[in-house]
Protein backbone atom coordinates (compact mmCIF):
# COMPACT_ATOMS: atom_id res chain seq x y z
CA UNK A 1 0.00 0.00 0.00
CA UNK A 2 1.37 3.34 -0.99
CA UNK A 3 0.37 6.38 0.88
CA UNK A 4 2.01 9.57 -0.17
CA UNK A 5 0.78 12.90 1.00
CA UNK A 6 2.67 15.95 0.02
CA UNK A 7 1.56 19.19 1.55
CA UNK A 8 2.33 22.56 0.15
CA UNK A 9 1.14 26.08 0.69
CA UNK A 10 -2.42 25.80 1.87
CA UNK A 11 -3.59 28.72 -0.26
CA UNK A 12 -2.70 26.80 -3.41
CA UNK A 13 -4.70 23.86 -2.14
CA UNK A 14 -7.61 26.19 -1.51
CA UNK A 15 -7.27 27.65 -4.99
CA UNK A 16 -7.29 24.18 -6.49
CA UNK A 17 -10.27 23.20 -4.38
CA UNK A 18 -12.15 26.18 -5.73
CA UNK A 19 -11.04 25.40 -9.27
CA UNK A 20 -12.02 21.76 -8.81
CA UNK A 21 -15.46 22.83 -7.65
CA UNK A 22 -15.73 25.17 -10.64
CA UNK A 23 -15.13 22.16 -12.88
CA UNK A 24 -17.97 20.35 -11.18
CA UNK A 25 -16.03 18.33 -8.62
CA UNK A 26 -16.70 17.96 -4.91
CA UNK A 27 -13.52 19.30 -3.31
CA UNK A 28 -14.11 17.58 0.04
CA UNK A 29 -13.44 14.28 -1.71
CA UNK A 30 -9.84 15.28 -2.37
CA UNK A 31 -9.14 15.42 1.36
CA UNK A 32 -10.54 12.07 2.36
CA UNK A 33 -7.73 9.67 3.12
CA UNK A 34 -9.80 6.57 2.52
CA UNK A 35 -10.24 7.70 -1.10
CA UNK A 36 -7.41 7.57 -3.59
CA UNK A 37 -6.74 10.92 -5.19
CA UNK A 38 -4.18 12.92 -7.08
CA UNK A 39 -4.07 16.68 -7.30
CA UNK A 40 -1.63 18.47 -9.56
CA UNK A 41 -1.44 22.23 -9.83
CA UNK A 42 0.87 23.42 -12.57
CA UNK A 43 4.00 21.36 -12.04
CA UNK A 44 3.35 20.75 -8.35
CA UNK A 45 1.85 17.68 -6.83
CA UNK A 46 -0.43 18.92 -4.07
CA UNK A 47 -1.74 15.57 -3.09
CA UNK A 48 -1.05 12.00 -4.17
CA UNK A 49 -2.95 9.50 -2.12
CA UNK A 50 -2.98 5.88 -3.15
CA UNK A 51 -5.03 3.25 -1.34
CA UNK A 52 -4.74 -0.52 -1.15
CA UNK A 53 -4.19 -2.07 -4.55
CA UNK A 54 -3.02 1.20 -6.12
CA UNK A 55 0.57 2.17 -6.79
CA UNK A 56 0.84 5.89 -7.35
CA UNK A 57 4.15 7.53 -8.11
CA UNK A 58 4.71 11.09 -9.17
CA UNK A 59 7.74 12.98 -10.37
CA UNK A 60 7.69 16.72 -10.84
CA UNK A 61 9.31 17.93 -14.05
CA UNK A 62 10.13 21.36 -15.42
CA UNK A 63 6.66 22.08 -16.78
CA UNK A 64 4.55 19.38 -15.26
CA UNK A 65 4.42 16.01 -13.62
CA UNK A 66 5.12 12.44 -14.65
CA UNK A 67 2.56 10.15 -13.11
CA UNK A 68 2.67 6.40 -12.81
CA UNK A 69 -0.38 4.58 -11.63
CA UNK A 70 -0.76 0.85 -11.36
CA UNK A 71 -3.86 -1.00 -10.30
CA UNK A 72 -2.49 -4.24 -8.91
CA UNK A 73 -3.52 -7.61 -10.23
CA UNK A 74 -6.93 -8.75 -9.06
CA UNK A 75 -7.78 -5.56 -7.17
CA UNK A 76 -11.23 -4.21 -7.77
CA UNK A 77 -10.99 -0.73 -6.35
CA UNK A 78 -14.33 -0.17 -4.62
CA UNK A 79 -14.49 3.62 -4.77
CA UNK A 80 -13.57 5.90 -7.66
CA UNK A 81 -10.12 7.45 -7.73
CA UNK A 82 -10.29 11.23 -8.06
CA UNK A 83 -7.80 13.12 -10.16
CA UNK A 84 -7.51 16.85 -10.50
CA UNK A 85 -5.16 18.60 -12.90
CA UNK A 86 -5.11 22.31 -13.24
CA UNK A 87 -3.44 25.61 -13.44
CA UNK A 88 -4.67 28.59 -11.48
CA UNK A 89 -2.68 31.47 -13.05
CA UNK A 90 -3.71 33.21 -16.27
CA UNK A 91 -0.74 31.84 -18.16
CA UNK A 92 1.55 28.88 -18.07
CA UNK A 93 2.36 25.48 -19.48
CA UNK A 94 1.39 22.19 -17.91
CA UNK A 95 2.61 18.88 -19.27
CA UNK A 96 1.33 15.73 -17.69
CA UNK A 97 2.80 12.39 -18.64
CA UNK A 98 0.63 9.58 -17.47
CA UNK A 99 1.61 5.98 -17.40
CA UNK A 100 -1.33 3.87 -16.38
CA UNK A 101 -1.58 0.12 -16.02
CA UNK A 102 -4.59 -1.85 -14.88
CA UNK A 103 -3.14 -5.29 -14.23
CA UNK A 104 -4.94 -8.52 -14.99
CA UNK A 105 -8.42 -8.85 -13.45
CA UNK A 106 -8.31 -5.45 -11.81
CA UNK A 107 -11.04 -2.86 -12.01
CA UNK A 108 -11.06 0.83 -11.31
CA UNK A 109 -12.98 3.99 -12.02
CA UNK A 110 -11.07 7.22 -12.44
CA UNK A 111 -12.87 10.52 -12.21
CA UNK A 112 -10.75 13.37 -13.51
CA UNK A 113 -11.40 17.09 -13.43
CA UNK A 114 -9.14 19.36 -15.40
CA UNK A 115 -9.58 22.95 -14.49
CA UNK A 116 -8.07 26.18 -15.79
CA UNK A 117 -10.50 28.74 -14.43
CA UNK A 118 -8.49 31.88 -15.22
CA UNK A 119 -6.78 30.80 -18.42
CA UNK A 120 -5.74 33.63 -20.75
CA UNK A 121 -2.63 32.06 -22.19
CA UNK A 122 -2.40 28.51 -20.95
CA UNK A 123 -1.19 25.33 -22.60
CA UNK A 124 -2.08 21.95 -21.13
CA UNK A 125 -0.69 18.80 -22.64
CA UNK A 126 -1.55 15.32 -21.52
CA UNK A 127 0.34 12.40 -22.83
CA UNK A 128 -1.07 9.13 -21.60
CA UNK A 129 0.03 5.57 -22.15
CA UNK A 130 -2.55 3.18 -20.82
CA UNK A 131 -2.65 -0.56 -20.64
CA UNK A 132 -5.82 -2.36 -19.65
CA UNK A 133 -4.73 -5.85 -18.73
CA UNK A 134 -6.41 -9.16 -19.38
CA UNK A 135 -10.01 -9.03 -18.13
CA UNK A 136 -9.29 -5.74 -16.41
CA UNK A 137 -11.61 -2.78 -16.57
CA UNK A 138 -11.11 0.96 -16.57
CA UNK A 139 -13.83 3.54 -16.51
CA UNK A 140 -12.49 7.03 -17.03
CA UNK A 141 -14.55 10.16 -16.94
CA UNK A 142 -12.84 13.45 -17.58
CA UNK A 143 -14.58 16.77 -17.15
CA UNK A 144 -12.89 19.94 -18.26
CA UNK A 145 -13.41 23.54 -17.30
CA UNK A 146 -11.39 26.12 -19.18
CA UNK A 147 -12.87 29.31 -17.77
CA UNK A 148 -14.63 32.12 -19.62
CA UNK A 149 -11.77 33.63 -21.66
CA UNK A 150 -10.93 30.96 -24.22
CA UNK A 151 -7.21 31.65 -23.86
CA UNK A 152 -6.14 28.06 -23.65
CA UNK A 153 -4.79 25.20 -25.68
CA UNK A 154 -5.60 21.74 -24.44
CA UNK A 155 -3.94 18.82 -26.13
CA UNK A 156 -4.83 15.44 -24.64
CA UNK A 157 -3.18 12.52 -26.34
CA UNK A 158 -3.65 8.94 -25.26
CA UNK A 159 -2.54 5.56 -26.43
CA UNK A 160 -4.60 2.76 -24.99
CA UNK A 161 -3.97 -0.94 -25.28
CA UNK A 162 -6.70 -3.29 -24.18
CA UNK A 163 -5.65 -6.86 -23.58
CA UNK A 164 -7.88 -9.89 -24.03
CA UNK A 165 -11.25 -9.51 -22.32
CA UNK A 166 -10.41 -6.08 -21.00
CA UNK A 167 -12.80 -3.16 -21.08
CA UNK A 168 -12.26 0.56 -21.36
CA UNK A 169 -14.93 3.23 -21.10
CA UNK A 170 -14.07 6.85 -21.36
CA UNK A 171 -16.20 9.96 -21.31
CA UNK A 172 -14.63 13.32 -22.06
CA UNK A 173 -16.80 16.32 -21.39
CA UNK A 174 -16.17 20.03 -21.93
CA UNK A 175 -19.53 21.72 -21.98
CA UNK A 176 -19.44 24.75 -19.72
CA UNK A 177 -17.33 27.84 -20.22
CA UNK A 178 -15.09 28.22 -23.24
CA UNK A 179 -13.10 25.54 -25.05
CA UNK A 180 -10.27 27.65 -26.46
CA UNK A 181 -8.31 25.29 -28.67
CA UNK A 182 -8.82 21.57 -28.13
CA UNK A 183 -6.91 18.88 -29.93
CA UNK A 184 -8.05 15.52 -28.70
CA UNK A 185 -6.19 12.51 -30.01
CA UNK A 186 -6.91 9.02 -28.70
CA UNK A 187 -5.76 5.74 -30.20
CA UNK A 188 -7.01 2.40 -28.99
CA UNK A 189 -5.87 -1.11 -29.83
CA UNK A 190 -8.25 -3.82 -28.75
CA UNK A 191 -7.42 -7.50 -28.50
CA UNK A 192 -9.70 -10.52 -28.42
CA UNK A 193 -13.03 -9.95 -26.60
CA UNK A 194 -11.98 -6.47 -25.57
CA UNK A 195 -14.64 -3.78 -25.24
CA UNK A 196 -14.10 -0.08 -25.77
CA UNK A 197 -16.38 2.92 -25.61
CA UNK A 198 -15.12 6.44 -26.32
CA UNK A 199 -17.52 9.27 -25.68
CA UNK A 200 -16.73 12.94 -26.25
CA UNK A 201 -19.05 15.85 -25.54
CA UNK A 202 -17.96 19.37 -26.30
CA UNK A 203 -19.74 22.73 -26.52
CA UNK A 204 -17.81 25.32 -28.53
CA UNK A 205 -18.55 29.05 -28.52
CA UNK A 206 -17.13 32.30 -29.93
CA UNK A 207 -13.89 31.46 -31.77
CA UNK A 208 -13.28 28.09 -30.09
CA UNK A 209 -11.58 25.43 -32.17
CA UNK A 210 -12.24 21.77 -31.60
CA UNK A 211 -10.35 18.92 -33.17
CA UNK A 212 -11.24 15.39 -32.23
CA UNK A 213 -9.40 12.40 -33.57
CA UNK A 214 -10.27 8.97 -32.32
CA UNK A 215 -8.97 5.76 -33.70
CA UNK A 216 -9.85 2.26 -32.63
CA UNK A 217 -8.22 -0.84 -34.07
CA UNK A 218 -10.19 -3.96 -33.38
CA UNK A 219 -7.30 -6.35 -33.74
CA UNK A 220 -8.65 -9.33 -31.84
CA UNK A 221 -11.52 -11.67 -32.47
CA UNK A 222 -14.85 -10.45 -31.15
CA UNK A 223 -13.44 -7.09 -30.04
CA UNK A 224 -16.12 -4.42 -29.88
CA UNK A 225 -16.08 -0.65 -29.87
CA UNK A 226 -18.26 2.42 -30.01
CA UNK A 227 -17.03 5.91 -30.75
CA UNK A 228 -19.70 8.41 -29.82
CA UNK A 229 -19.30 12.13 -30.24
CA UNK A 230 -21.75 14.88 -29.41
CA UNK A 231 -20.67 18.36 -30.39
CA UNK A 232 -22.53 21.63 -30.24
CA UNK A 233 -20.94 24.71 -31.72
CA UNK A 234 -22.18 28.23 -31.99
CA UNK A 235 -20.98 31.77 -32.91
CA UNK A 236 -17.75 31.42 -34.93
CA UNK A 237 -16.60 28.14 -33.47
CA UNK A 238 -15.26 25.40 -35.72
CA UNK A 239 -15.03 21.69 -35.18
CA UNK A 240 -13.39 18.83 -36.92
CA UNK A 241 -14.18 15.25 -36.02
CA UNK A 242 -12.49 12.13 -37.28
CA UNK A 243 -13.58 8.79 -35.91
CA UNK A 244 -11.69 5.87 -37.33
CA UNK A 245 -12.54 2.27 -36.65
CA UNK A 246 -10.66 -0.67 -38.09
CA UNK A 247 -12.13 -4.14 -38.06
CA UNK A 248 -9.27 -6.56 -38.43
CA UNK A 249 -10.45 -9.79 -36.89
CA UNK A 250 -13.39 -12.15 -37.16
CA UNK A 251 -16.53 -10.97 -35.41
CA UNK A 252 -15.00 -7.64 -34.52
CA UNK A 253 -17.80 -5.08 -34.26
CA UNK A 254 -17.39 -1.34 -34.31
CA UNK A 255 -19.62 1.69 -34.60
CA UNK A 256 -18.87 5.38 -35.06
CA UNK A 257 -21.63 7.81 -34.14
CA UNK A 258 -21.20 11.55 -34.45
CA UNK A 259 -23.96 14.05 -33.94
CA UNK A 260 -23.33 17.77 -34.16
CA UNK A 261 -25.54 20.75 -33.72
CA UNK A 262 -24.46 24.04 -35.24
CA UNK A 263 -25.79 27.55 -34.75
CA UNK A 264 -24.69 31.00 -35.81
CA UNK A 265 -21.64 31.03 -38.11
CA UNK A 266 -20.19 27.86 -36.68
CA UNK A 267 -18.63 25.36 -39.05
CA UNK A 268 -18.44 21.64 -38.51
CA UNK A 269 -16.85 18.78 -40.34
CA UNK A 270 -17.31 15.15 -39.40
CA UNK A 271 -15.55 12.27 -41.05
CA UNK A 272 -16.24 8.78 -39.85
CA UNK A 273 -13.73 6.38 -41.38
CA UNK A 274 -14.34 2.69 -41.48
CA UNK A 275 -11.69 0.20 -42.51
CA UNK A 276 -12.28 -3.49 -42.56
CA UNK A 277 -9.79 -6.06 -43.74
CA UNK A 278 -11.41 -9.12 -42.28
CA UNK A 279 -14.56 -10.29 -44.06
CA UNK A 280 -16.10 -11.44 -40.80
CA UNK A 281 -15.71 -8.07 -39.12
CA UNK A 282 -18.37 -5.39 -39.27
CA UNK A 283 -18.03 -1.69 -38.70
CA UNK A 284 -20.83 0.84 -39.13
CA UNK A 285 -21.05 4.59 -38.86
CA UNK A 286 -23.45 7.48 -38.75
CA UNK A 287 -22.80 11.18 -38.74
CA UNK A 288 -25.28 14.01 -38.66
CA UNK A 289 -24.61 17.73 -38.62
CA UNK A 290 -27.44 20.15 -38.53
CA UNK A 291 -29.19 22.89 -36.72
CA UNK A 292 -31.21 22.16 -33.65
CA UNK A 293 -34.22 20.05 -34.56
CA UNK A 294 -37.10 22.40 -35.39
CA UNK A 295 -39.78 20.15 -34.00
CA UNK A 296 -37.94 19.88 -30.69
CA UNK A 297 -37.64 23.65 -30.44
CA UNK A 298 -41.26 24.26 -31.40
CA UNK A 299 -42.48 21.62 -28.98
CA UNK A 300 -40.78 23.34 -26.06
CA UNK A 301 -42.01 26.73 -27.30
CA UNK A 302 -45.53 25.30 -27.42
CA UNK A 303 -45.03 24.50 -23.73
CA UNK A 304 -44.25 28.14 -23.07
CA UNK A 305 -40.46 28.46 -23.41
CA UNK A 306 -38.73 31.24 -25.33
CA UNK A 307 -36.89 30.01 -28.40
CA UNK A 308 -33.40 30.58 -26.92
CA UNK A 309 -34.26 28.72 -23.72
CA UNK A 310 -35.69 25.88 -25.76
CA UNK A 311 -32.48 25.60 -27.79
CA UNK A 312 -30.41 25.74 -24.63
CA UNK A 313 -32.32 22.85 -23.07
CA UNK A 314 -32.05 20.75 -26.22
CA UNK A 315 -28.30 21.32 -26.60
CA UNK A 316 -27.65 20.68 -22.90
CA UNK A 317 -29.65 17.48 -23.14
CA UNK A 318 -27.58 16.29 -26.06
CA UNK A 319 -24.40 17.04 -24.13
CA UNK A 320 -25.61 15.63 -20.80
CA UNK B 321 -55.47 31.34 -45.02
CA UNK B 322 -52.31 29.44 -45.72
CA UNK B 323 -50.78 28.68 -49.05
CA UNK B 324 -47.84 26.73 -50.32
CA UNK B 325 -46.29 27.17 -53.76
CA UNK B 326 -49.27 29.28 -54.75
CA UNK B 327 -51.65 26.52 -53.71
CA UNK B 328 -53.96 27.20 -50.84
CA UNK B 329 -53.78 24.53 -48.25
CA UNK B 330 -56.29 26.04 -45.89
CA UNK B 331 -59.06 28.02 -47.53
CA UNK B 332 -62.35 28.17 -45.77
CA UNK B 333 -61.82 27.49 -42.14
CA UNK B 334 -64.51 28.80 -39.92
CA UNK B 335 -64.17 27.12 -36.64
CA UNK B 336 -65.34 27.91 -33.17
CA UNK B 337 -64.31 25.96 -30.15
CA UNK B 338 -66.26 26.74 -27.00
CA UNK B 339 -65.08 26.88 -23.44
CA UNK B 340 -64.34 23.39 -22.09
CA UNK B 341 -65.60 21.91 -25.31
CA UNK B 342 -64.22 18.74 -26.85
CA UNK B 343 -64.22 19.34 -30.58
CA UNK B 344 -63.18 16.67 -33.08
CA UNK B 345 -61.81 17.39 -36.50
CA UNK B 346 -62.49 14.56 -38.91
CA UNK B 347 -61.28 14.29 -42.47
CA UNK B 348 -59.37 12.21 -44.99
CA UNK B 349 -55.60 12.07 -45.20
CA UNK B 350 -54.32 15.24 -46.78
CA UNK B 351 -57.44 17.23 -45.91
CA UNK B 352 -55.36 19.81 -44.08
CA UNK B 353 -56.04 18.80 -40.47
CA UNK B 354 -52.43 18.94 -39.30
CA UNK B 355 -51.93 22.17 -41.24
CA UNK B 356 -54.84 23.64 -39.33
CA UNK B 357 -53.31 22.51 -36.02
CA UNK B 358 -49.91 24.01 -36.92
CA UNK B 359 -51.52 27.28 -38.03
CA UNK B 360 -53.38 27.57 -34.75
CA UNK B 361 -50.14 27.00 -32.85
CA UNK B 362 -48.29 29.46 -35.10
CA UNK B 363 -45.47 27.14 -36.16
CA UNK B 364 -42.78 28.42 -38.48
CA UNK B 365 -43.97 28.14 -42.08
CA UNK B 366 -47.61 28.05 -41.00
CA UNK B 367 -48.17 31.74 -40.48
CA UNK B 368 -51.70 32.94 -40.72
CA UNK B 369 -52.20 34.85 -43.97
CA UNK B 370 -55.66 36.34 -43.82
CA UNK B 371 -58.74 36.31 -41.70
CA UNK B 372 -58.75 36.40 -37.98
CA UNK B 373 -57.71 34.06 -35.28
CA UNK B 374 -59.47 35.02 -32.08
CA UNK B 375 -58.61 33.43 -28.80
CA UNK B 376 -60.35 34.60 -25.64
CA UNK B 377 -61.46 37.73 -27.46
CA UNK B 378 -58.00 38.63 -28.70
CA UNK B 379 -56.54 38.32 -32.19
CA UNK B 380 -53.52 36.08 -31.80
CA UNK B 381 -52.68 35.72 -35.51
CA UNK B 382 -49.45 37.68 -35.14
CA UNK B 383 -48.27 36.10 -31.91
CA UNK B 384 -45.29 33.75 -31.66
CA UNK B 385 -45.58 30.15 -30.57
CA UNK B 386 -44.29 31.06 -27.12
CA UNK B 387 -46.80 33.88 -26.73
CA UNK B 388 -49.65 31.65 -27.79
CA UNK B 389 -48.47 28.94 -25.39
CA UNK B 390 -48.37 31.46 -22.57
CA UNK B 391 -51.95 32.41 -23.35
CA UNK B 392 -52.83 28.77 -22.84
CA UNK B 393 -52.67 27.14 -26.27
CA UNK B 394 -50.61 24.03 -26.79
CA UNK B 395 -50.19 21.27 -29.31
CA UNK B 396 -49.47 17.55 -29.11
CA UNK B 397 -47.81 16.47 -32.36
CA UNK B 398 -48.95 13.39 -34.21
CA UNK B 399 -45.33 12.24 -34.13
CA UNK B 400 -43.73 13.74 -31.07
CA UNK B 401 -40.15 14.96 -31.09
CA UNK B 402 -37.34 13.04 -29.40
CA UNK B 403 -35.23 14.80 -26.86
CA UNK B 404 -31.91 13.12 -26.32
CA UNK B 405 -30.74 13.59 -22.76
CA UNK B 406 -33.94 15.24 -21.51
CA UNK B 407 -35.59 13.30 -18.71
CA UNK B 408 -39.31 12.67 -18.71
CA UNK B 409 -39.64 14.48 -15.37
CA UNK B 410 -37.91 17.59 -16.74
CA UNK B 411 -39.93 17.53 -19.92
CA UNK B 412 -43.19 17.32 -17.98
CA UNK B 413 -42.06 20.11 -15.67
CA UNK B 414 -41.39 22.50 -18.57
CA UNK B 415 -45.03 22.69 -19.56
CA UNK B 416 -46.11 22.98 -15.94
CA UNK B 417 -43.91 26.02 -15.28
CA UNK B 418 -46.72 28.46 -15.98
CA UNK B 419 -48.59 26.99 -12.99
CA UNK B 420 -45.69 27.17 -10.52
CA UNK B 421 -43.41 24.30 -9.57
CA UNK B 422 -44.84 20.88 -10.21
CA UNK B 423 -44.94 18.39 -7.37
CA UNK B 424 -43.73 14.79 -7.53
CA UNK B 425 -47.36 13.70 -7.05
CA UNK B 426 -48.54 15.72 -10.05
CA UNK B 427 -45.76 14.24 -12.20
CA UNK B 428 -46.73 10.73 -11.19
CA UNK B 429 -50.43 11.38 -11.73
CA UNK B 430 -49.80 12.68 -15.25
CA UNK B 431 -47.93 9.51 -16.18
CA UNK B 432 -50.56 7.26 -14.61
CA UNK B 433 -53.21 9.01 -16.69
CA UNK B 434 -51.42 7.90 -19.87
CA UNK B 435 -50.92 4.41 -18.50
CA UNK B 436 -47.18 4.62 -17.85
CA UNK B 437 -45.67 3.47 -14.56
CA UNK B 438 -44.08 6.58 -13.00
CA UNK B 439 -41.25 4.69 -11.30
CA UNK B 440 -40.30 3.19 -14.63
CA UNK B 441 -40.46 6.35 -16.73
CA UNK B 442 -39.81 9.49 -14.70
CA UNK B 443 -36.04 9.29 -14.96
CA UNK B 444 -35.80 8.00 -18.50
CA UNK B 445 -34.91 10.10 -21.50
CA UNK B 446 -37.53 11.23 -24.00
CA UNK B 447 -35.25 9.88 -26.71
CA UNK B 448 -34.38 6.93 -28.88
CA UNK B 449 -34.85 4.40 -26.13
CA UNK B 450 -38.59 4.98 -25.98
CA UNK B 451 -40.98 3.46 -28.49
CA UNK B 452 -43.18 5.69 -30.62
CA UNK B 453 -46.18 4.78 -28.48
CA UNK B 454 -44.36 5.59 -25.25
CA UNK B 455 -43.26 8.97 -26.58
CA UNK B 456 -46.79 9.65 -27.68
CA UNK B 457 -48.08 8.95 -24.18
CA UNK B 458 -45.43 11.19 -22.69
CA UNK B 459 -46.42 13.92 -25.12
CA UNK B 460 -49.98 13.65 -23.83
CA UNK B 461 -48.76 13.62 -20.22
CA UNK B 462 -46.95 16.89 -20.91
CA UNK B 463 -50.26 18.40 -22.01
CA UNK B 464 -51.82 17.26 -18.75
CA UNK B 465 -49.16 18.92 -16.63
CA UNK B 466 -49.44 22.13 -18.64
CA UNK B 467 -53.20 22.45 -18.02
CA UNK B 468 -53.77 24.57 -21.15
CA UNK B 469 -56.90 26.50 -22.01
CA UNK B 470 -56.86 24.94 -25.47
CA UNK B 471 -55.18 21.60 -26.13
CA UNK B 472 -54.77 20.75 -29.79
CA UNK B 473 -54.20 17.02 -30.14
CA UNK B 474 -53.14 15.78 -33.58
CA UNK B 475 -54.30 12.18 -33.89
CA UNK B 476 -53.62 11.17 -30.30
CA UNK B 477 -54.90 7.71 -31.18
CA UNK B 478 -52.50 6.90 -34.00
CA UNK B 479 -49.55 4.79 -33.03
CA UNK B 480 -51.14 3.73 -29.76
CA UNK B 481 -52.78 0.33 -29.52
CA UNK B 482 -56.54 0.15 -29.79
CA UNK B 483 -56.84 -1.19 -26.24
CA UNK B 484 -55.91 2.21 -24.91
CA UNK B 485 -58.43 4.13 -26.97
CA UNK B 486 -60.63 4.15 -23.89
CA UNK B 487 -57.81 5.73 -21.95
CA UNK B 488 -57.39 8.44 -24.53
CA UNK B 489 -61.08 9.19 -24.31
CA UNK B 490 -60.77 9.29 -20.51
CA UNK B 491 -57.78 11.56 -20.82
CA UNK B 492 -59.54 13.99 -23.11
CA UNK B 493 -62.43 14.10 -20.71
CA UNK B 494 -60.05 14.66 -17.80
CA UNK B 495 -58.50 17.59 -19.69
CA UNK B 496 -61.96 19.04 -20.13
CA UNK B 497 -62.81 18.57 -16.46
CA UNK B 498 -59.60 20.37 -15.55
CA UNK B 499 -60.78 23.36 -17.53
CA UNK B 500 -59.31 22.79 -20.99
CA UNK B 501 -61.01 23.00 -24.34
CA UNK B 502 -59.78 20.21 -26.57
CA UNK B 503 -59.46 20.28 -30.34
CA UNK B 504 -58.80 16.70 -31.30
CA UNK B 505 -57.90 15.49 -34.77
CA UNK B 506 -58.97 11.90 -35.10
CA UNK B 507 -60.00 9.04 -37.32
CA UNK B 508 -61.70 7.14 -34.53
CA UNK B 509 -65.41 7.11 -34.11
CA UNK B 510 -64.96 6.39 -30.41
CA UNK B 511 -63.20 9.68 -29.92
CA UNK B 512 -65.64 11.57 -32.08
CA UNK B 513 -68.45 9.99 -30.07
CA UNK B 514 -66.95 11.33 -26.85
CA UNK B 515 -66.82 14.86 -28.28
CA UNK B 516 -69.25 17.70 -27.76
CA UNK B 517 -68.98 18.81 -31.33
CA UNK B 518 -67.26 17.76 -34.56
CA UNK B 519 -66.17 19.37 -37.80
CA UNK B 520 -65.55 17.75 -41.13
CA UNK B 521 -62.54 18.91 -43.05
CA UNK B 522 -62.00 18.44 -46.76
CA UNK B 523 -59.42 19.98 -49.07
CA UNK B 524 -58.45 22.69 -46.65
CA UNK B 525 -61.97 23.72 -45.75
CA UNK B 526 -64.31 22.97 -42.89
CA UNK B 527 -67.36 21.64 -44.70
CA UNK B 528 -69.68 21.38 -41.78
CA UNK B 529 -69.71 21.39 -38.01
CA UNK B 530 -72.23 19.89 -35.69
CA UNK B 531 -73.24 16.80 -33.82
CA UNK B 532 -70.24 14.45 -33.69
CA UNK B 533 -72.13 11.26 -34.47
CA UNK B 534 -73.81 12.83 -37.44
CA UNK B 535 -70.54 14.24 -38.75
CA UNK B 536 -68.66 11.00 -38.37
CA UNK B 537 -71.50 9.04 -39.96
CA UNK B 538 -71.49 11.50 -42.87
CA UNK B 539 -67.73 11.16 -43.25
CA UNK B 540 -67.95 7.39 -43.28
CA UNK B 541 -70.89 6.88 -45.60
CA UNK B 542 -71.52 9.90 -47.71
CA UNK B 543 -68.18 11.55 -48.25
CA UNK B 544 -66.75 10.68 -51.66
CA UNK B 545 -63.09 9.70 -51.36
CA UNK B 546 -60.94 12.72 -52.20
CA UNK B 547 -58.78 10.90 -54.74
CA UNK B 548 -61.75 9.75 -56.90
CA UNK B 549 -62.97 13.24 -57.54
CA UNK B 550 -61.71 16.20 -59.52
CA UNK B 551 -64.35 18.83 -58.89
CA UNK B 552 -64.26 21.26 -55.98
CA UNK B 553 -65.12 20.07 -52.48
CA UNK B 554 -68.75 21.13 -52.50
CA UNK B 555 -69.40 18.44 -55.11
CA UNK B 556 -68.63 15.94 -52.43
CA UNK B 557 -71.73 16.90 -50.58
CA UNK B 558 -74.35 15.88 -53.13
Ligand SMILES: Nc1ncnc2c1ncn2[C@@H]1O[C@H](COP(=O)(O)OP(=O)(O)O)[C@@H](O)[C@H]1O
Nearest residue numbers: 324329347348349350351352353354355356365
Ligand atom coordinates in the same frame (compact mmCIF):
# COMPACT_ATOMS: atom_id res chain seq x y z
N1 LIG C 1 -44.91 21.93 -45.69
C1 LIG C 1 -45.72 21.66 -46.73
N2 LIG C 1 -45.37 22.02 -48.00
C2 LIG C 1 -46.19 21.75 -49.04
N3 LIG C 1 -47.35 21.10 -48.91
C3 LIG C 1 -47.74 20.72 -47.70
C4 LIG C 1 -46.94 20.96 -46.53
N4 LIG C 1 -47.58 20.45 -45.45
C5 LIG C 1 -48.72 19.91 -45.92
N5 LIG C 1 -48.82 20.06 -47.27
C6 LIG C 1 -49.93 19.59 -48.09
O1 LIG C 1 -51.09 20.12 -47.53
C7 LIG C 1 -52.15 19.20 -47.56
C8 LIG C 1 -52.68 18.96 -46.15
O2 LIG C 1 -51.74 18.21 -45.38
P1 LIG C 1 -52.00 17.86 -43.86
O3 LIG C 1 -52.39 19.09 -43.14
O4 LIG C 1 -50.80 17.15 -43.36
O5 LIG C 1 -53.22 16.88 -43.94
P2 LIG C 1 -53.84 15.88 -42.86
O6 LIG C 1 -53.24 16.17 -41.54
O7 LIG C 1 -55.32 16.16 -42.91
O8 LIG C 1 -53.57 14.50 -43.33
C9 LIG C 1 -51.60 17.96 -48.23
O9 LIG C 1 -51.94 18.00 -49.58
C10 LIG C 1 -50.11 18.09 -48.05
O10 LIG C 1 -49.44 17.43 -49.08
Ligand SMILES: [Mg+2]
Nearest residue numbers: 353354355398
Ligand atom coordinates in the same frame (compact mmCIF):
# COMPACT_ATOMS: atom_id res chain seq x y z
MG1 LIG D 1 -52.10 14.97 -40.20
